[in-house]
Amino acid sequence: MAAPKKGRGPSGGQGRPGRTLALILIAMAALTGAMFWSGDTTPRLGIDLAGGTTITLKASPEPGQSQSAVNQTNMATAVGIIERRVNGLGVSEAEVQTQGEENIIVNIPKGVDEEQARKQVGTTAQLYFRPVLNVAGSEPAQPTPSGSPSPSGSASPSKSPAPGASAGGDKADPPAAGAPSPSTTAQGRPVPAGLQKAPSPKASPSTAPSGAPSAPTTPGATTPAPDAKLQQQFTALNCADDKQRGKVGKARPQDSVVACSKNSSGQWEKYLLGPAELNGKDVDDAKGVIDQQSGQWIVQMDFTNEGSKKFQKITSKLSQQPSPQNQFGIVLDGEVASAPYVRETLSARAQISGNFTQQSAQDLGNILSYGALPLTFREESVTTVTAALGGEQLRAGLIAGAIGLALVIIYLVAYYRGLALIAILSLLASAVLTYTLMSLLGPAIGFALNLPAVCGAIVAIGITADSFIVYFERIRDEIREGRTLRPAVERGWPRARRTILVSDFVSFLAAAVLFIVTVGKVQGFAFTLGLTTLLDVVVVFLFTKPLMTLLARTKFFGGGHPWSGLDPKRLGVKPPLRRSRRVSAPIDPKEA
Amino acid sequence: MSKLGSLGARLYRGEVGYDFVAKRKIWYAISILITITAIVGLAVRGLNMGIEFKGGAVFTTDRTSVSAAKAEQLAEEASGHDAIVQKLGTGGLRIQVSSLDTQKANQVREQLATDLKVPYKEINTELVGPSWGEQIANKAWTGLGVFMVLVVIYLAIAFEWRMALAALIALIHDLTITVGIYALVGFEVTPGTVIGLLTILGYSLYDTVVVFDGLKESSKGITKQTRWTYGEIANRSLNGTLVRSINTTVVALLPVAGLLFIGGGFLGAGMLNDISLSLFVGLAAGAYSSIFIATPLVADLKERDPQMKALRKRVLAKRAQEAARAETAGADDAGRTGEEPGAEETDGAAAGAMVGQRRQPSRGRGRRR
Numbered sequence: 001m002a003a004p005k006k007g008r009g010p011s012g013g014q015g016r017p018g019r020t021l022a023l024i025l026i027a028m029a030a031l032t033g034a035m036f037w038s039g040d041t042t043p044r045l046g047i048d049l050a051g052g053t054t055i056t057l058k059a060s061p062e063p064g065q066s067q068s069a070v071n072q073t074n075m076a077t078a079v080g081i082i083e084r085r086v087n088g089l090g091v092s093e094a095e096v097q098t099q100g101e102e103n104i105i106v107n108i109p110k111g112v113d114e115e116q117a118r119k120q121v122g123t124t125a126q127l128y129f130r131p132v133l134n135v136a137g138s139e140p141a142q143p144t145p146s147g148s149p150s151p152s153g154s155a156s157p158s159k160s161p162a163p164g165a166s167a168g169g170d171k172a173d174p175p176a177a178g179a180p181s182p183s184t185t186a187q188g189r190p191v192p193a194g195l196q197k198a199p200s201p202k203a204s205p206s207t208a209p210s211g212a213p214s215a216p217t218t219p220g221a222t223t224p225a226p227d228a229k230l231q232q233q234f235t236a237l238n239c240a241d242d243k244q245r246g247k248v249g250k251a252r253p254q255d256s257v258v259a260c261s262k263n264s265s266g267q268w269e270k271y272l273l274g275p276a277e278l279n280g281k282d283v284d285d286a287k288g289v290i291d292q293q294s295g296q297w298i299v300q301m302d303f304t305n306e307g308s309k310k311f312q313k314i315t316s317k318l319s320q321q322p323s324p325q326n327q328f329g330i331v332l333d334g335e336v337a338s339a340p341y342v343r344e345t346l347s348a349r350a351q352i353s354g355n356f357t358q359q360s361a362q363d364l365g366n367i368l369s370y371g372a373l374p375l376t377f378r379e380e381s382v383t384t385v386t387a388a389l390g391g392e393q394l395r396a397g398l399i400a401g402a403i404g405l406a407l408v409i410i411y412l413v414a415y416y417r418g419l420a421l422i423a424i425l426s427l428l429a430s431a432v433l434t435y436t437l438m439s440l441l442g443p444a445i446g447f448a449l450n451l452p453a454v455c456g457a458i459v460a461i462g463i464t465a466d467s468f469i470v471y472f473e474r475i476r477d478e479i480r481e482g483r484t485l486r487p488a489v490e491r492g493w494p495r496a497r498r499t500i501l502v503s504d505f506v507s508f509l510a511a512a513v514l515f516i517v518t519v520g521k522v523q524g525f526a527f528t529l530g531l532t533t534l535l536d537v538v539v540v541f542l543f544t545k546p547l548m549t550l551l552a553r554t555k556f557f558g559g560g561h562p563w564s565g566l567d568p569k570r571l572g573v574k575p576p577l578r579r580s581r582r583v584s585a586p587i588d589p590k591e592a
Numbered sequence: 593m594s595k596l597g598s599l600g601a602r603l604y605r606g607e608v609g610y611d612f613v614a615k616r617k618i619w620y621a622i623s624i625l626i627t628i629t630a631i632v633g634l635a636v637r638g639l640n641m642g643i644e645f646k647g648g649a650v651f652t653t654d655r656t657s658v659s660a661a662k663a664e665q666l667a668e669e670a671s672g673h674d675a676i677v678q679k680l681g682t683g684g685l686r687i688q689v690s691s692l693d694t695q696k697a698n699q700v701r702e703q704l705a706t707d708l709k710v711p712y713k714e715i716n717t718e719l720v721g722p723s724w725g726e727q728i729a730n731k732a733w734t735g736l737g738v739f740m741v742l743v744v745i746y747l748a749i750a751f752e753w754r755m756a757l758a759a760l761i762a763l764i765h766d767l768t769i770t771v772g773i774y775a776l777v778g779f780e781v782t783p784g785t786v787i788g789l790l791t792i793l794g795y796s797l798y799d800t801v802v803v804f805d806g807l808k809e810s811s812k813g814i815t816k817q818t819r820w821t822y823g824e825i826a827n828r829s830l831n832g833t834l835v836r837s838i839n840t841t842v843v844a845l846l847p848v849a850g851l852l853f854i855g856g857g858f859l860g861a862g863m864l865n866d867i868s869l870s871l872f873v874g875l876a877a878g879a880y881s882s883i884f885i886a887t888p889l890v891a892d893l894k895e896r897d898p899q900m901k902a903l904r905k906r907v908l909a910k911r912a913q914e915a916a917r918a919e920t921a922g923a924d925d926a927g928r929t930g931e932e933p934g935a936e937e938t939d940g941a942a943a944g945a946m947v948g949q950r951r952q953p954s955r956g957r958g959r960r961r
Binding site: 399403408415458461463466477495498499502503506507511518 | 747787833
């Protein structure tokens with residue numbers, strides 16, 4: 001390759017080294033500024049370095065499941081789902097593991113919002129869409145001391161063909177079915193999906209607080225009473241009572257059920273609901289968003305194909321019904337999260353509205369997206385743990401690392417002399433970028449630094465330094481060929497650049513694959529490796545190269561000062577060699 | 593001037609050169625020996641899998657006056673296995689002991705109760721199934737598999753299949769040696785160790801790719817010249833990147849060595865020590881294999897290529913011819929015959945063909961400029 005590569009030229013951005021350098025310095029200053037501004041001046045540490053909280057969860061079967069549901073398969077599924085919930089972006093270093101037959105341990109590093117994590121971890125997130133059969137205020141209609149049978153028991157096999165008020169309506173479906181909903185805007189006012197939080201049923205506001213027995217708002221005739229027992233339970237239920245509330249709402253999806261709900265004014269209402277028409281599996285994606293119309297936080301759900309079809313069917317049916325049977329209850333873990341009216345046939349998308357804050361809407365969205373746990377989990381214990389790697393060990397490790405780095409600097413200075421300055425400055429730039437980014441990523445995506453990540457960073461020192469070394473050696477090779485420094489810096493660059501890109505690509509590929517395929521700790525490590533590899537490229541291109549170009553213009557380096565590390569004499573260039581090369585043609589290593 | 597610098601200069605000028613490729617059999621033999629030792633160690637001693645893989649028991653007590661370090665010692669005595677002790681926020685301890693079954697766990701629990709001076713009932717025992725580590729490790733293996741396939745494809749495209757194959761062999765070589773050392777030293781394998789291995793994988797390939805990049809550059813247009821065989825060119829390219837390899841390895845190893853030796857001196861065996869050992873061995877093996885294993889392997893494979901065989905024939909024929917000519921011309925500079933006239937001829941034939949012979953091309957370039 002005597003000739004420089006065509007088209008590429010020796011350029012490689014030597015155009016305006018000062019400008020490039022200024023750019024990256026500004027970026028570094030901005031990142032540092034942002035870091036101090038955000039107040040997170042240290043990276044968040046993982047549980048092995050900082051300690052944290054351990055939550056032990058105990059599994060029990062969902063209503064309608066037998067005890068044998070607590071098996072390995074379901075536990076593994078649950079671990080997977082919880083893992084994704086607490087570790088949505090894969091870098092928070094939370095650990096989820098099974099322990100024994102029926103426990104799951106969740107380790108959450110210090111610094112993660114513990115309350116939020118606990119909520120996310122424990123929520124089963126069984127989601128059902130059930131048609132509303134009846135609604136009433138919270139108090140029992142009559143003080144019937146009925147033994148309040150557990151819902152699952154009572155719901156008996158009287159699985160009458162969907163109590164869906166209009167059994168026939170199915171076929172009589174208006175052509176509306178042909179017009180699926182995504183035309184949200186065309187539908188005008190009704191919120192995107194045409195679903196609105198039902199105003200609390202007429203009966204409740206007045207009756208609930210007073211406790212006056214309120215008869216069900218709908219005449220029994222229109223209610224296709226699913227089951228007398230259930231009806232009775234419905235009448236007797238007092239949603240304001242925590243104990244009673246805890247018992248209801250959970251039943252096999254194919255059974256009718258009574259459930260409670262808190263309306264927007266904070267009062268309890270009770271619902272009599274038909275069998276589930278859709279469940280959480282029909283939800284493809286969910287997220288907390290601001291409702292454009294009301295300015296309130298809602299959770300918006302996109303259905304899968306299957307889900308859309310079902311949803312279309314149920315909405316077209318419900319929209320024909322009188323109130324309140326044109327509502328359906330979105331039941332989450334046994335409680336009616338919201339019960340919107342259906343005004344027209346819809347598909348594809350639904351939303352849950354209610355008293356959401358930004359946090360709760362986003363949390364629920366997160367939980368729904370990752371699906372329901374196959375089992376119910378109860379918090380067994382929550383304990384704080386110290387770091388597995390004691391503070392002492394960490395300190396000693398840091399000292400050892402610092403000594404190692406000092407040795408690296410001594411070595412570089414001894415070998416590269418003045419060039420070591422560039423290497424050290426570049427390492428420094430890389431360190432500043434890594435540190436600030438890690439600190440900023442802590443709060444931003446929950447990134448936490450753990451021991452493996454530290455290992456990744458230590459190895460990154462080698463990979464980063466290698467880029468400079470490859471480049472320096474190229475420059476020195478060019479000088480040995482008799483070039484002066486400035487052309488050497490430019491001619492050496494394209495070749496060094498290719499080597500750096502090719503090898504960093506492999507490193508990045510490793511990181512990307514591991515990040516996508518694995519979970520937990522390994523994922524966190526892969527993230528660090530990928531990040532440092534990218535930063536290596538950034539630093540070499542935007543920092544080392546321009547700095548080198550600039551310094552080549554100085555007398556110290558350009559003139560080949562003995563301490564610059566670029567002294568032609570020391571590099572073994574023998575000026576006469578050039579002219580009389582023919583005579584003193586180098587001796588080859590003896591051929592094999 | 594540092595020795596390496598002048599070594600670099602001499603290497604660069606071709607005044608010295610170590611013939612890595614020709615002596616490859618020695619290196620292969622050494623590597624095979626180490627690998628066999630590693631495999632034997634693995635087979636005989638096996639890996640000391642941590643609690644996350646083997647399962648085990650976790651004992652927790654709400655409060656105790658015994659210190660964590662003391663408790664660790666006591667637990668290890670009581671169980672005969674490694675113990676990891678963590679202090680709990682409540683002033684209690686959490687003691688992890690690996691590979692205990694229920695029965696043994698109860699014995700240990702009784703022993704701990706006496707040792708730690710807490711009532712038997714206040715020690716809470718939980719058994720850990722071996723599932724978690726497996727889950728993590730299984731996914732890591734999947735990742736490793738996917739990565740290997742992708743990287744082989746990438747290297748096959750960016751370089752060629754022989755290099756991809758050689759890089760893969762070098763990678764497996766590094767991983768085997770590291771795992772073997774783990775088995776021989778008997779360090780506990782934790783998910784952290786698995787990560788240490790993955791780190792090595794990244795670095796080993798990285799290093800190999802840097803060396804291969806130089807090789808690819810050197811061997812461009814190789815068929816257009818008749819001066820060197822592929823093996824010789826590979827060797828020259830290796831010598832050319834040798835200084836870089838040494839420097840990079842030193843820079844990468846120094847911090848890890850600090851962690852391993854200095855940190856180890858401070859602390860005795862600890863988690864950091866575990867990881868830094870695997871990194872140290874792995875990085876060293878990675879640097880070694882890219883020079884001594886990967887490149888000679890490529891040369892070996894490449895020499896089997898018909899084109900390269902033909903080239904070799906041509907080169908040898910030419911050398912014989914030149915030797916003969918030199919003999920007739922008189923043996924005054926016998927030391928250099930065979931090279932010098934050849935150089936002139938090639939020069940005349942194809943000035944630009946002196947691919948990557950870095951000490952060489954200045955001639956061609958100088959002329960063109």
